[in-house]
Amino acid sequence: MIWGLYALAFWAVAWAFTSWAAKKHGRSLWAQLSLPILFGVTVLVVWEGFVRALEIPEGILPPPTKIYAAFQASTEILWIDFMQTAVKGALRGLLIGCAAGVLGAVVIDRVDFLRRGLLPVANFFAAMPIVGIAPIMVAWFGFGWESKAAVVVVMVFFPMLVNTLAGLAATDRMQRDLMATYSASHFQTLLKLRLPAAMPFIFNGLKIAVTLALIGAIVAEYFGSPTRGMGFRITTEMGLLRLDFAWAEIAVAALAGSVSYGLIALIERWVTFWHPSQRR
Amino acid sequence: MRNLFPVLTVVVSIIAIWYVAAVWMNAQWTRDQAERAGTEVTLSEIIVDTMHQDRPVLPAPHQVVGELWKLTFEKRVTSKQSLIYHSYITLQSTMAGFVLGIVFGVVLAMGIVLSPAMNLTVMPWAIISQTIPVIALAPMIVILTNTVGFENILVPKAIIAAYLSFFPVLVSMVKGLRSPDAMQLDLLKTYGGTKAQVFWKLRLPSSLPYFFASLKIAVAASLVGAIVGELPTGATQGLGARMLIGSQFGTPMMMWTALFAASILAALLIFVVSQVEALLKRRLGAVA
Numbered sequence: 001m002i003w004g005l006y007a008l009a010f011w012a013v014a015w016a017f018t019s020w021a022a023k024k025h026g027r028s029l030w031a032q033l034s035l036p037i038l039f040g041v042t043v044l045v046v047w048e049g050f051v052r053a054l055e056i057p058e059g060i061l062p063p064p065t066k067i068y069a070a071f072q073a074s075t076e077i078l079w080i081d082f083m084q085t086a087v088k089g090a091l092r093g094l095l096i097g098c099a100a101g102v103l104g105a106v107v108i109d110r111v112d113f114l115r116r117g118l119l120p121v122a123n124f125f126a127a128m129p130i131v132g133i134a135p136i137m138v139a140w141f142g143f144g145w146e147s148k149a150a151v152v153v154v155m156v157f158f159p160m161l162v163n164t165l166a167g168l169a170a171t172d173r174m175q176r177d178l179m180a181t182y183s184a185s186h187f188q189t190l191l192k193l194r195l196p197a198a199m200p201f202i203f204n205g206l207k208i209a210v211t212l213a214l215i216g217a218i219v220a221e222y223f224g225s226p227t228r229g230m231g232f233r234i235t236t237e238m239g240l241l242r243l244d245f246a247w248a249e250i251a252v253a254a255l256a257g258s259v260s261y262g263l264i265a266l267i268e269r270w271v272t273f274w275h276p277s278q279r280r
Numbered sequence: 281m282r283n284l285f286p287v288l289t290v291v292v293s294i295i296a297i298w299y300v301a302a303v304w305m306n307a308q309w310t311r312d313q314a315e316r317a318g319t320e321v322t323l324s325e326i327i328v329d330t331m332h333q334d335r336p337v338l339p340a341p342h343q344v345v346g347e348l349w350k351l352t353f354e355k356r357v358t359s360k361q362s363l364i365y366h367s368y369i370t371l372q373s374t375m376a377g378f379v380l381g382i383v384f385g386v387v388l389a390m391g392i393v394l395s396p397a398m399n400l401t402v403m404p405w406a407i408i409s410q411t412i413p414v415i416a417l418a419p420m421i422v423i424l425t426n427t428v429g430f431e432n433i434l435v436p437k438a439i440i441a442a443y444l445s446f447f448p449v450l451v452s453m454v455k456g457l458r459s460p461d462a463m464q465l466d467l468l469k470t471y472g473g474t475k476a477q478v479f480w481k482l483r484l485p486s487s488l489p490y491f492f493a494s495l496k497i498a499v500a501a502s503l504v505g506a507i508v509g510e511l512p513t514g515a516t517q518g519l520g521a522r523m524l525i526g527s528q529f530g531t532p533m534m535m536w537t538a539l540f541a542a543s544i545l546a547a548l549l550i551f552v553v554s555q556v557e558a559l560l561k562r563r564l565g566a567v568a
Contacts, residue, residue, distance in 0.1 A: 015397075022397035032400060039401035060427045061420075117286030121294075127496075128546050129504045132519075132539040135527035139535070140337065214413040215508070222415075222511040223527045230416060235512060238419045250416045257411035 007049020014042040062244040070244035071251060077233070078252050085230040086256045088145035089217035093152025098209055100153065101160025102202065106190065108161075109168045119165060126158035131219050138223040147224075152216040156209035163205030167198025200275050203268040210260050214253065298341055305337040306330035339536055347537050360517075363541045369518040371545065373434050374506040377441020378499055384442060385449030385498075386491075392450075393457040393483070394475075403454075410447050414440055414505065418512045436513055441505030445498040452494035456487025488564065492557040499549045507542055519545070 018035055025031040044064045050056070051063040058066065071078065108114045134151045141147035171194050179189040221231030230253050237246040269278055303326070310329045314321040321329075331340050339347075348363065355362040388406065391398040422436045430436075460482050468478050510520030519542045526534030 018401060019395075019397040022395075022400050026396045026400060035397075035400040036404040039405060060423060113286050114290075116283045117288075117290035120283060120287050121290050124547075127500045127550055128543045129500075129507050131504060131508055132523060132542050135523045135535045136532070136539070138527060139530070139532065211411050211413075215415055218413050218415045219508055219511065222524065234416055234419060238423075243420075243423075246419070250420065253416040254408075254412040257413055258408050261407075261411040 001053055003049045004053030007046045007053070010045045010049070011042055014038055058243060059241050060243075062247060066244045067247040067251065070242075071248040074245060074248065077228075078248060080228050081230045081233050081249065082252055082256065084145060084226070084228045085148070085217050085221065086214065086253075089148030089220070089229075090152055090213040092145070093149035093217065094156055094209060094213040096149065097153035097156035097213075098160050098206060101157045101205070101209075102164050104157075105161050105164035105168060106195075109165060110186070115165065119162070122158055122161050122165075126162050130155050130158070131216060134216070134220040135223045138220060143224040143226055148217040148220040148229075151220045152213045155212045155216040159208045159212070160202075160205045163201045163208075164198060167201025168194050170194075170201060171197045199272045200268075200277070203264065203272065206264050206268075207261060210264055211257060214257050214260075218253070295341055298338075302336065302338045302340040303327050303330045306333055309333060309337070335530065335532055337532070339532060343533070344536050344540060347533050348540055351537055352541075363519075363537060366517060366519050366522055366538070367541055367545050369515075370503070370506050370510070370520065370542070373437035373509065373518070374441055374499070374503045374545075374549070376434060376438035377443075377505055378445055378502040380438055380442035381445030381498055381502060382449050382495075385446040385494075386453055388446070389450050389453030389457060390479075392454050394479070406447065406450055409443070414443050415508050415512070417443075418509055422513050433513055433515055437506050437509035437515070437518075440509035441502040444505035445502035448494040448497040448501060449491070452490040453487055456490030457483045459490065460486050489561075492561065495553050495557060496550050499553050500546055503542070503546050503549060 018038060021031050021035060047061075048063045048065060051061055062070075108118050131151070133154055137150040137154075138147045141150050175193055175197075176189065179193050184192070218229075218231040221229045222235070225232045230249055233249050234246050237243070237249065272278055307326050307330055310321060310326050310333075330336070332343065333339075336343070351361060351363040355364075357364050359365060388398075388402060392403055393399070418436070418440055421439050422433075425436045425439065464482060464486075465478065468482055473481070506518070507520035507523075509515075510518045511524055515521040516525070519538045522538035523535050526532070526538060
């Protein structure tokens with residue numbers, strides 16, 4: 001019981017500190033960084049405290065300390081799974097799918113007929129539950145990483161295509177006229193004006209794509225995978241009731257997802273420094 | 281209407297490419313069969329055969345449409361093979377997750393707009409929550425809901441659907457509740473309006489267009505969540521479960537019909553939501 005009281009006390013103190021700091025220093029950088037971290041730590045502390053206080057069996061919900069211990073004890077397997085799912089499956093698929101989406105948009109944009117015909121169709125596909133192609137891709141490309149990459153390619157293609165097309169339309173008349181008075185070719189206008197102007201849209205697409213990529217790669221593992229990979233490991237460890245290990249794998253998936261999203265956001269800040277949303 | 285001809289051209293060419301791909305991908309099986317029988321096959325025989333194989337690598341469009349028709353209209357609705365039955369199972373968790381996601385998203389957005397502490401702590405974690413692949417969390421959600429006492433498989437599926445659908449609602453609502461400009465806020469201040477009055481009479485009404493705009497995205501996300509949620513939960517009914525069973529038994533037609541049923545369901549849901557949105561907008565007096 002005492003652990004529950006500790007957890008409650010920690011939560012109360014964190015709550016009081018957060019509301020004080022948010023009012024007094026809400027605009028400062030340290031508050032914007034440290035308060036979310038404090039929130040995350042509080043969730044972990046309350047989790048730990050309640051699992052101990054209510055003596056919840058490990059087969060239902062292991063405490064964060066146990067999960068961390070499992071993480072440390074099996075970094076090697078976690079690394080193999082990470083390479084299989086995140087790097088071989090998701091990352092390769094992401095690169096191919098995004099490149100195809102952007103290139104496709106550049107080509108389609110060139111031909112007005114294609115743009116008018118393909119944009120509604122692409123918008124339609126972008127709203128469809130494309131994860132459903134996972135079993136088909138596994139049937140076509142086998143259990144290895146190729147099928148996972150293929151699912152990711154199709155999943156990220158449409159959001160990238162739609163966003164890039166919207167971005168290429170984002171320049172205004174005046175800017176395009178200026179390029180015309182410079183007698184710039186289509187290619188030059190594309191490279192110097194329209195692609196840079198499309199970057200905020202492309203990065204929006206990338207942010208969507210990066211979260212879809214991991215989901216696609218893991219979902220595809222449910223339809224068949226070699227004896228490694230994050231989705232495979234989570235299911236098998238659950239079956240063996242080693243939940244701490246399964247949670248460690250979830251933690252790796254969560255980290256992979258948030259870190260790659262953060263990386264994209266950082267690159268975005270660096271590339272689209274001129275955009276109003278990046279001004280401080 | 282100006283786009284009708286280009287769109288039709290694109291759709292027709294997709295179907296044409298699909299037919300060519302079906303011949304090309306299924307031809308191997310036909311050739312293998314012929315070789316085993318010790319006979320020669322001509323090109324026209326290959327083309328005819330690839331159009332109606334039982335387990336094609338890529339079923340031809342008319343095969344998929346025919347199978348969809350058969351499983352939708354020629355089976356009893358209660359039959360375990362009926363796509364309407366499985367769509368209904370998936371639709372249940374989609375709608376439960378959709379409603380749950382809306383409530384969760386709106387409540388969080390209200391907290392974020394009204395409390396600076398929540399703005400600083402919850403908003404970053406809401407973004408992080410979407411970068412975590414929910415499918416990894418799904419088995420844990422099943423165990424936890426089981427322990428708390430929900431035996432029904434609908435509950436974990438609805439939670440997974442809500443996990444994906446609350447985010448668009450949250451983002452749009454935060455934007456909408458903050459959309460009144462300084463002039464409008466100042467006016468209410470000169471009226472001596474309290475914080476609660478500002479919220480109910482200005483912030484909430486001006487957030488409605490943003491709210492409606494998010495619903496279409498949310499319902500599509502909710503359907504994806506419901507389908508994905510059927511994979512690790514051991515579901516035997518529903519479109520996601522059909523895909524899994526079709527994959528395990530190597531029956532391509534089952535996977536393809538489930539995929540198409542899911543897409544049609546998504547299109548219907550988005551259509552219904554946008555109709556409701558238009559109706560409500562008209563009732564609220566929006567201009568066109």
